[in-house]
Amino acid sequence: MYTIQYVTAGIYGHWCIIVLPGASPKDGTSHLADNVTSCAKKRRRDSGQPTLSQDGSGNILAFTYSQSVARRRLIKWIIKRELPFNVIEEPEFASMIKESFCPQFVAFSRHTVRSDIVKVFKEEKTKLKEVLLAFDGKICLTSDLWTSNQNLGYCSITTHYVDKYWKLQKKIVSFCNIDSPHTGDAIFTFIIDKLKKLGIFEKIFSISLDNASSNTVAFSFFKTILPGLPLNGRLSHVRCCCHVLNLIVTDGLSDDAFKEPIHRIKENLGFIFGSTHRYQYFRDACTNVGLPPKRQPVDVKHRWNSTYEIISGTKCVDTSESVHNEIFRLYDEYVVISQNNVVDTPTSSANNVATSSTSGYNSAWAFLQTQINNVSGSASNELQRYLSEPILTEFDKEFDVLSWWRANKQRFPILSMMARDVLAVPVSTDASESAFSAGRRVLSDYRSRLVPPLVEASVCLKDWFEAEDRDIAIQKEEESIIGLEMEFLNLD
Incomplete structure (x- = not known):
């Protein structure tokens, strides 16, 4: 009997130094070949061994494969892309990962995906609760009801607040099944229960609901129990502006003077665009008169593009200067039409704005300027100093009202905190409508068997993952700003 010290460099880039027993030189080398195979398998299972890798900037890093990290990253991919859970079981997917990216990857089933989603949802919800509890400002809510293709009612609750970086945050905190009937009392009880579990009961500043009578009843209960509502809740029930x-436009268009012309226009448009042959004739006619041929948009009852671009938003404040000025202009035109008792064209209405009840102010800023001019005093307090500032009436698309308040928070410490709370108030229920759109994709005709807890986990996690990606970008931007400020101080 003798032993052989065998040293080999395997295909996985490591050295194997072992002592193998042997009987005689005539025994061959099959046992050595067996060791190469078995050693390679052991190497493949050694997930703790780091390997060299590169980041996006080309820096060399030590990378250690982790199956748990890989599973979590795949969960994020499935949730963000709203994919079916069984995508992970497709043979092509597993082979692509193992052969092209990571041989150490171990495939798992859709049942593992389901349990991982529930686990990640609980972890992320705990983190969100901690963030909301640590937040020192006020929180605004948006809530609405939706009926799924399973004929189950869901209640969406979304929080809005301006974080420490002066960025608007929107987080869906609940997307749960709510039992029928959806009365005002049931809606109130459901939302209050969720707020108490999150621990943000005393931080609520406003609640944006649509105009259903049940929501009006629900808010009447909120006013009696929520302690933080300003002015006893008189301004905290925010009706959906959209x-x-x-309702205003529908009521106006229901007038007999509008019905027949609108009906004819719709019929003609439907006839033109109902055939590719007729649509081509329409395009040729537009070209002949020097007009760009455009396909007219299909009617959308609850949202128009012009209104959506001005009012609806989840990543920027809704109570912006454009909203105020636009509502002011609409109000002026409505007054002109009411006073004259005629239907004016947009041009004639615009020309008559100066004769409206707002005494000639053609914008909200002109009206505000006259109010500020009436302020008397020596600008000794913060409010007077703020009102004595020149008004910004010209804005570009890059103007950010939150950035302005952040830059001026040292000059107006109290007003800036008030602005942070007020500017977070949503003037529409767009956040809920967005959540319902996600719900329709999660509960599609091909995925209608998902139970409500998994629906909530899928909708909420997608919203939180997207917010997490935005937060990372914000933090990088913040670090860049701080770096520039430090360079500026060093120059001094």
Whole structure:
């Protein structure tokens, strides 16, 4: 009997130094070949061994594969892309990962995906609760109801607040099944229960609901129990501006003077665009008169593009200067039409704005300027100093009202905190509508068997993952700003 010290460099880039027993030189080398195979398998299972890798900037890093990290990253991919859970079981997917990216990857089933989603949802919800509890400002809510293709009712609750970086945050905190009937009392009880579990009961500043009578009843209960509502809740029930405008326009268009012309226009448009042959004739006619041929948009009852671009938003404040000025202009035109008792064209209405009840102010800024001019005093307090500032009436698309308040928070410490709370108030229920759109994709005709807890986990996690990606970008931007400020101080 003798032993052989065998040294080999395997295909996985490591050295194997072992002592193998042997009987005689005539025994061959099959046992050595067996060791190469078995050693390679052991090497493949050694997930703790780091390997060299590169980041996006080309820096060399030591990378250690982790199956748990890989599973979590795949969960994020599935949730953000709203993919079916069984995508992980497709043979092509597993082979692509193992052969092209990571041989150490171990495939798992859709059942593992389901349990991982529930686990990650609980972890992320705990983190969100900690963030909301640590937040020192006020929180605004948006809530609405939706009926799924399973004929189950869901209640969406979304929080809005301006964080420490003066960026608007929107987080869906609940997307749960709510039992029928959806009365005002049931809606109130459901939302209050969720707020108490999150621990943000005393931080609520406003609640944005649509104009359903049950929501009005629900808010009447909120006013009696929520302690932080300003002015005893008189300004905290924010009606959805999109719904209000829709009701106004619908009521106006129901007049007999409008019905017949609008009906004819719709019929003609439907006839033109109902055939590719007729649509081509329409395009040729537009070209002949020097007009760009455009396909007219299909009617959308609750949202128009012009209104959506001005009012609806989840990543920027809704109570912006454009909203105020636009509502002011609409109000002026409405007054002109009411006073004259005629239907004016947009041009004639614009020309008559100066004769409206606002005494000639053609914008909200002109009206505000006259109010500020009436302020008397020596500008000794913060409010007077703020009102004595020149008004910004010209804005470009890059103007950020939150950035302005952040830059001036040292000059107006109290007003800036008030602005942070007020500017977070959503003037529409767009956040809920966005959540319902995600719900329709999660609960599609091909995925209608998902139970409500998994629906909530999928909708909420997608929203939180997207917010996490935005936060990373914000933090990088913040670090860049701090770096520039430090360089500026060093120059001094």
